[in-house]
Amino acid sequence: MKKVIKIMLTAFTCLLILSACGKKQQTSENKKPLNVPSLASAFDTSGISLQKYNGIKVTSNQLKGGDSKAKVMKSLGKPIRTSDTKLTNNQTAKEYTWQLGNDAKIKYIFAIVYKDKILSKGYQQNTSSKIVKKQQIIKLSKNSNYKDVINELGSPLAEEISDGVQFLTYQTDKNGNAYNLTFKDNKLSNKMASQLNK
Structure with a gap:
């Protein structure tokens, strides 16, 4: 009987030592910084x-x-x-x-x-993007600054940039009517009504 108790005590002691070692490993691992991706990424x-x-x-x-x-x-x-x-x-x-x-x-x-x-x-947004009022585009004056137009109207439905020339497309209603704006050297040079491909 004494032998059985000794064996059980020895086994219990070994279990305590092993569990203590396991806890030490966990706490040291917890101290390491976790590489969690940001919400944006x-x-x-x-x-x-x-x-x-x-x-x-x-x-x-x-x-x-x-x-x-x-x-x-x-x-x-x-x-x-x-x-x-x-x-x-x-x-x-x-x-x-x-x-x-x-x-x-x-x-x-x-x-x-x-x-x-x-x-x-260039890029294109989905047609569910913001629709701009036709009047906002009509009142844009020639030589309006590219950044000022973006700030006023928001991101266009589509844009293409090539060697100092920017082409912007803004949708003006749900029927696919739109305006193409051309900028040269960041200044508005042309406004043209157009129809989006359906």
């Missing part, structure tokens, strides 16, 4: 956003300045589509497209790459 599963799009720098037609293809790929991730496109000088360039689902604010972002430089970029 948790929702940014696609790798694309307006913030990242705005960070892309377009080169000039002389290929001076601007971001490289590698930098944009690192920022936006792998594109959903790649295709060839012809430039005005008849040279071939690559167009890369990054796409989100239909419930997202941005439908897609694209970038045209020529000789490893971002020659042009």
